[in-house]
Amino acid sequence: MKATPLERIAILLAALAIAAVLLFPLYWIFLTSVMPTSALLSRNPPLLPDPSLVSLDAYRALFARKPMLTWILNSATVTLATIALTLAVSAMAGYSLSRYRTLGQQAAGFALLVSKMLPPALIVIPFFILFSFAGLIETKLGLVLANAASAVPFTTWMLKGFFDAIPRELEQAAMIDGCGELEAAWRIALPIARPGLAAGAAYVAIVTWADLLFARTLMSRPENWLVTVGLQSFMGEYLVDWASLTAAAIVSVFPVMVLFLLLEPFLVKGMAQGATAN
Amino acid sequence: MTAARRRALIAYGLLAPAFLLVAAWVLYPLWVVVETSLRQGRSPNIARLSRLPLGPDNYLRAVTDPEVWHAALVTAGYAVGTIAPAFLLGLGLALLLDREFPGRRWVRSLMLVPWAVPGVVVAIAFLWMFDASYGVVNAQLRNLGLITTDVAWFVNGVTALPAVILPTIWKCFPFFVLTLLAALQAVPPELHEAAKVDGATAWQRFRFVTWPTIRGAAALAIVLQTLWAVKEFDIIYATTGGGPARATQTLSLLVYEEAFQFFRFGYASAVGMLLLAACAILSFLSIRWSRPPGS
Structure with missing residues (x-):
C-alpha cells in the first residue's frame, strides 16, 4: 500500500499524538521533579510547566540527603x-x-x-x-x-x-x-x-x-x-x-x-x- | 585425535560454561526449592531447615488454604486484565507502525520506551499520577465532572486491582508492538494489493490476509506475556505490596511474603512450586491450542 505524501504526514502526526499520550507518565514524573513542592501539592496541577518555577532543587537535595x-x-x-x-x-x-x-x-x-x-x-x-x-x-x-x-x-x-x-x-x-x-x-x-x-x-x-x-x-x-x-x-x-x-x-x-x-x-x-x- | 572428536570437543566445550551456569544457578536451586517445599514446619534459621522432617504437608495445606485460592484468582484477574488490553493496544500500534511514514524509526523507538523502564519507576509514576489528593488523574477527572470526591485508586479495595493492572499494561504493551510488527513485516505487500484489487475492505484485508500470517506470532507473544504477568512482582510490590486487604495479592507476592516476612520457607516453596506447575500446564496447553491444525 503506497501512501500519498499527505497521508504519510497524517500518519506521522497521529503516531506522534499517540506516543505523547503513551509517554505521559514519564513526562509527568520529569515535570514533578523540576517543580517546587508548593507547585506540586496543588489540587489542580497544570499540565504544562511554568518555566519561571523550574528548579533543580530536588536533584540537589536528593544527592545531598x-x-x-x-x-x-x-x-x-x-x-x-x-x-x-x-x-x-x-x-x-x-x-x-x-x-x-x-x-x-x-x-x-x-x-x-x-x-x-x-x-x-x-x-x-x-x-x-x-x-x-x-x-x-x-x-x-x-x-x-x-x-x-x-x-x-x-x-x-x-x-x-x-x-x-x-x-x-x-x-x-x-x-x-x-x-x-x-x-x-x-x-x-x-x-x-x-x-x-x-x-x-x-x-x-x-x-x-x-x-x-x-x-x-x-x-x-x-x-x-x-x-x-x-x-x-x-x-x-x-x-x-x-x-x-x-x-x-x-x-x-x-x-x-x-x-x-x-x-x-x-x-x-x-x-x-x-x-x-x- | 580425529577431526570429528575434535569438533565434538569444541562444540561441547563452548556449551560448557552456559551449561554450568544454568545448572548451578537454575537447576540446582530448583532442586533445593523442591526439597525445601517438602520440609515440614517452620524455621527462621535456614541452617536448620534441612533438619526438619520431610513430608507432603505444605502441599496439602496449600491446596486447602483459602488464601492461596484467593491469590490464584487475583493472579488470573491480573493476568487477563493486563494481557487482553495490552495485546489490543500493541496490535493497533503495530498496524500503525507497519505503515510507511517519515521518522518511523524514531516514533517506533519512542513507543517501545516503556518496556525499558524499570518496574519500580513505573510504580512511582503511576502512584503519583493516581495519588488521591494531588494526583493529576483525579484533578482531570474532577475538572471533567466525572468524579466529585477523590478516589484513592491504590488504597480502595475495589479500584486497587485495576490500578495495578494499568501500569502493568503500560510496561508490557511494547512487547506486543515489537513482536507483532516483526510478524507484520513478513506479510508480502502484494497480498494486500491483490486483496484490494479484488475489492476487499480494510477489515476483510486484516481478517483474511494479515491475521492468518501473524496469528502464530500473536499466540506465542500472548503466551509469553501471560507467563510474564503471572510472575510479575516489582510493580505490585512497589505500588500496593499486595494490599489493601490482599486485594492485589497475587501468588508471586504471597510466596514472597510467606518466605521473607513470615520465614515459612517450606510453605512458600510449596505454593511457588504449584505456581510453577500452573505456568507449565498453561504454556503446554496454549502451545498445543495455538498450533494450526495439521502441523
Whole structure:
C-alpha cells in the first residue's frame, strides 16, 4: 500500500499524538521533579510547566540527603559485570548451537522454556538459602550470578539467531587459509555478530538494571543497595517526598533510556528473533 | 585425535560454561526449592531447615488454604486484565507502525520506551499520577465532572486491582508492538494489493490476509506475556505490596511474603512450586491450542 505524501504526514502526526499520550507518565514524573513542592501539592496541577518555577532543587537535595551516587554505582557495577558474564557465556553457547549438532539443542530449548516459566519470587528462595551458605549474601558477585543465570537461556537463543544469519562459508574460507576452528569463530563470526552482542547487552542491561526482587532480598545493608531498592525505600517513608522521589526515578531511568534509544534497532531484531525462533 | 572428536570437543566445550551456569544457578536451586517445599514446619534459621522432617504437608495445606485460592484468582484477574488490553493496544500500534511514514524509526523507538523502564519507576509514576489528593488523574477527572470526591485508586479495595493492572499494561504493551510488527513485516505487500484489487475492505484485508500470517506470532507473544504477568512482582510490590486487604495479592507476592516476612520457607516453596506447575500446564496447553491444525 503506497501512501500519498499527505497521508504519510497524517500518519506521522497521529503516531506522534499517540506516543505523547503513551509517554505521559514519564513526562509527568520529569515535570514533578523540576517543580517546587508548593507547585506540586496543588489540587489542580497544570499540565504544562511554568518555566519561571523550574528548579533543580530536588536533584540537589536528593544527592545531598541520600546515598544516590553509591546506589547508582552499585547498580552500574552489577549491570556491567552481568553483561560481561552473560555475553561471554552465551556467545560461546550460541555459536556452538548454531554451528554444531549436539545434545545442547534440546537442552537449550528446555532451559529457555524453564527460564520463561520460573517465577522469580520462587527462585529467589533457594538463592537466599544457597547464598547464605556460600557467603554470597550482601555480595555483588551473588547478584551477578543470579541475574546472569536468569538471562543466559534467552541471550543464548538470541545470539544463536544472529550466528545462524552468518554464512558458514566465511569461516570455512578462513580455515582454508589456515585458521583454526576456534580462531575462525573468534576472528570472523564474532565481529560480524556484533549487532547481536549489542542486542544481548541491551537486553541484559535493561533486565538487570530494573531488578528489584533479587537485589532487595540478597542485599539488605543500605550501602549495598541497588538504585531500584533505594527508590523503593523512599516509598515506605511516612510522608513521601514526591519531588525527590521523581527526581530519583528520572536519574535512575536516564542511563537505560539512553542505552535503549541507541540500541533499539538491534534490540528489536534480537527480541523478535528470540520470541519467534521456537 | 580425529577431526570429528575434535569438533565434538569444541562444540561441547563452548556449551560448557552456559551449561554450568544454568545448572548451578537454575537447576540446582530448583532442586533445593523442591526439597525445601517438602520440609515440614517452620524455621527462621535456614541452617536448620534441612533438619526438619520431610513430608507432603505444605502441599496439602496449600491446596486447602483459602488464601492461596484467593491469590490464584487475583493472579488470573491480573493476568487477563493486563494481557487482553495490552495485546489490543500493541496490535493497533503495530498496524500503525507497519505503515510507511517519515521518522518511523524514531516514533517506533519512542513507543517501545516503556518496556525499558524499570518496574519500580513505573510504580512511582503511576502512584503519583493516581495519588488521591494531588494526583493529576483525579484533578482531570474532577475538572471533567466525572468524579466529585477523590478516589484513592491504590488504597480502595475495589479500584486497587485495576490500578495495578494499568501500569502493568503500560510496561508490557511494547512487547506486543515489537513482536507483532516483526510478524507484520513478513506479510508480502502484494497480498494486500491483490486483496484490494479484488475489492476487499480494510477489515476483510486484516481478517483474511494479515491475521492468518501473524496469528502464530500473536499466540506465542500472548503466551509469553501471560507467563510474564503471572510472575510479575516489582510493580505490585512497589505500588500496593499486595494490599489493601490482599486485594492485589497475587501468588508471586504471597510466596514472597510467606518466605521473607513470615520465614515459612517450606510453605512458600510449596505454593511457588504449584505456581510453577500452573505456568507449565498453561504454556503446554496454549502451545498445543495455538498450533494450526495439521502441523
